[in-house]
Amino acid sequence: MGEEFGIVEKLRAMIKGLNPAEKKAARYIIDFPDDVIHHSISELSVLAGTSETTIFRLSKKLNFNGYQAFKIQLARELSRESPPISADKNKLISDLIDALNQQNHLIDDEQLDRIAKRMVKANRVIFFGVASSGIVAEFGATLFMRAGFSTAFYTDPHLQIMTAVSLNWDDIVFGISASGNIRDTVKSIEVASDSGAYTVAITGGIGSRIVSVSKETI
Template identity: 35%
Template structure:
């Protein structure tokens, strides 16, 4: 994608903007660092406009959509910064010790923020649904698919009712065959990935209980979610797939797993012993 200077584009086209577009442009200029980490819903709320207005603003600047706009915004932000950056904190001049310390700090902060965002009632309700469910389907694409696979792998050790399809087409097909007795755990950092939204929409229309793990309280994904579990890691558009965000998601899955195991202790112990025995011969 060709790099564009957002601020130059806004300056040269400002007079031709509608009043709504000027409102969005003014907010972006004043809160650039914050906007990089905002969902389209967050930005719309902050500007006091609709999501469609944000999308039209992006199209006015010749971008295909909001995500492409945010990538260009991040590039423009780093172009204006005197210090070349790999992320919002790590610079090209950092030593290995500095790199490791900063990564440790950002990971610990993300986990701490995630812990503060945990709603005990939501965790209890989510685990209630998982215990009662006939099937638990984990969904995600890209990096979130890796998290979904890890969720299946973890719960598979204590229950035989977990599912996770690798292909986005297979995922939406699985969603189309789910019933109100099933639970869908949908993982998406942004909450605005098209394939993931389609899965959540289909599952919701089938009466399935949808639990989402995402960064933003307000995003397209949460409109199809019965319970939203928030991860606290900030991930810019140039940091897609960061391990810090993934670790935050895995932390929430671990909390769900521990609560599930605690409540189904007797059966979970038996299942864990059986699955451990099944693979023990694979080890030297």
């Protein structure tokens, strides 16, 4: 591939010429590139509503030998293009606040009351998130720490799992994922739920995998 255009840019340029199944895959990759690098080919095919063969064929059209080579290059490009966290943080937090304000009419007051009561009683308030969702996790932990809660955030998948195993009924965990299908975050929340912790998904992916393993979703 040339250096001028990355994978996402190439997909945007070629999407009109793709068949319907390939377009589904391309749109998912364009919309959730940070998620894609965590998915296997079978996971991506399910989430994009297409087949593994389609994903493989699209990888070949992008001049890769297969899906794994495609995913490695996408991860490199995302790493290269991502600004430092300090430069990106304010915008992400601002976008989050705007999104919550826009969805305010959809938020269940009784649900928020339940979550708030659990937080007040909680021994620990934990936030899980990877990539850009990790920045939001840090923001959440910092915000509630300033309010007097005992908080922590984890953006490394291995630390998330290690922490999830150690939790119990008097801990509350927020799992943050835009799509709701990040494998590492979903697994960490699932383990936290199994450990007895009160788990809350913060996601735009209604009906997503993280919703199915969480006790609450906002």
